[in-house]
Amino acid sequence: MKKVLAGAALAALSLNAFAADYSDGDIHKNDYKWMQFNLMQSVDARIPYGAQDTTYLEFEFGGRSGIFDLYGYVDYFDVLGIDGDDRDNSDNMFMKLAPRMSLDALTGKDLSFGPVQEVYLANVLNVGDSALVDTYWGVGSDIMVPWFGKVGLNFYARYVDENYGADNESSWDGYMVSFNWFKPFYFFDNGSFISYQGYNDFKFGADEIDDQEGYANHSLESFHGIYWHSDRFAAGYGLKYFINMALVEDGDRPNGVLQDTTGFGHYFAITYKF
Template structure:
């Protein structure tokens, strides 16, 4: 299998064994990858019930890797590339969203093997969500997101999927300058069918679930989303489809009305992606 395919799947495949840094070499597992995803989203939530414009295109620059004790992942989205008036990312909506998820290996920082059973490595985990403004401020919405998450992360081996990331955070809303509940997140990348030319099909996705959110900031105390993607990968390209399931996402109760429309926050959306790997 070619080098760029290995780089993409390395995060899922490498830590079959404990990440042992007792020899002091924290850089022995370093790697990095970056890719550009041309995406199209259909019926993304939250959305105003009955609205005609629930779809949009976007370009995503996605990257990740390992550098010593730092395990990192992130992406930057640019919405509505053709500035279509028929897009839900038209006038008044934010054009960009950024997610950064750096984690710092506690094993590496302490030079200690902290693995126990299926738990292969522990992290001080952080997550930052910035931008995206899914609610139009011209209509009384809340504008861009600015959330910071802090907590404990891990790499865990599970049957069939292999290594998954599992993190639990406390959520600090930077706009409101207050803590607002917790989030559990997990992600996976599982190649499961290989072709003779080295390309493969993968099942990849994530779960983000929030709970314990305050009544003063949320209309539901819990909610989240699960993304399920089936992708074909070669050394330089991939194409895929993703089904995303929502339940009171972002703490918005399904059917809530802020005075400019009833919101749908529970249901399904669809994503189509074409990728070039650098």
Template sequence: MKNVKTLALAATAVAAMSGNAFAADRSDLHGSDYKWMQFNAMYSIGEKPENPASGDQHNYLEMEFGGRSGIFDLYGYVDVFNLANESSNHGDKNPGTGKSKLFMKFAPRVSIDALTGKDLSFGPVQEVYFSTLFNWDGLIGGDANGQNVGVNSTFWGVGADVNVPWLGKTGMNLYAYYDMNAKEWNGYQFSANWFKPFYFFDNKSFLSFQGYIDYQFGADATDDLYVPKTSNGGNIFFGLYWHSDRYALGYGLKGFKDVYLLEDKGGLVGLESTGWSHYLSATYKF
């Protein structure tokens, strides 16, 4: 992590793994540049949506990365599911389902402050961005023509780093959603993410409270016979993590409400899209 001199600054830089940006040094466009990458070994229990008959428990490896370079702020990750390709794996991540083993999130933002050379901060708002978000995976089944279809979700909007009491700098973004498969705009999404170190040990390791919210709204509800859609829904993640310079261990509790706008237990498929899940993770930082 470039220009990190103390553990407190290191904690701030690690905050980027939840999407937070390092505020630009406006006197030197690249004066606050940094980058980071880490590998997370993850295990998920009860992730939604899930088939109530089989549940959903699976392992996966996540490569997570991010940083700041001039006007650009970046966060992203690539997930590889069911590493051993076990057919006994619960849920839709076993090799017999034909589902993709990969999922990718890519979230670049452009600092409007850095782009214009002006300080646009006001009140608790520290920096303003043009924000984008892209979600991609492989196969999710076939369309009406029998062609395999993957997730191609894009989000476009504005964002800010906001100083929230106790949490500190919190990344917030408001997007309009454009479905690349359907070639149409369909609703909006509000996202927020935070990283709060709150207890430091004598060996300079620390505990953090970290998490995020993704909430979609204003979408078109549909009464599909198999998988009906709602007009709003989302998820929230609360994580408790121990961090050292090189390693991290954590537990996360994630709540879902009609996630991906799938109506809970709706239609003939009857997927559960509302409820709680648990995540265990072990991290190595590069």
């Protein structure tokens, strides 16, 4: 965990101190791994095509091994099998994998510049359990930001394989910019701490689907969480703001059903870490 820098000027002077350096040939010196189970309760989550409440179990994991950096999770919705759960008798699974390949480690060269500490080839795979498969292909980076420290910034082009029969299946359609962070900001004497963590995923330019009823060419998911962490446990709350969740147009009425895909959702979590 890096301490908070005194100000923007000091941060700017210290950027290169955290740059990736694999010139010694040891690409595994920064290896690490983590995994955890999160028991989640969502309230008003915009899971297309409307606001839904569900209790779900999430297996979340990540790490670094040589040239590869990985983040991912698998969600199992309606984990308690409650009749009143909005995901009861609906799609129950969602999986996301986000691997990146370090060009610094691959080439053995320091590719850092300005605030950019490491450069990657980046990919995202999203899979729903019914008829959703889309992938994102692009470039990624770790950058140093005052107060936040190291954050991830990635830019992707989107390829749609399956999308519940939408017009953009089997085509390149749109782009995504993603920004994620994890910032411990208050530490207790016992070693536990409070963090501010989250992400912004902005999708745009989905022109292949823009003219189809019920869909939009842009969307936003912006998550902001405050969590307490110890070595084995975590607990916290996240506020998420949606705009046209999953490129589903808010306020449209395809088949006469109102779509509610813009607004705030709430997430409560209890975590066990391995």
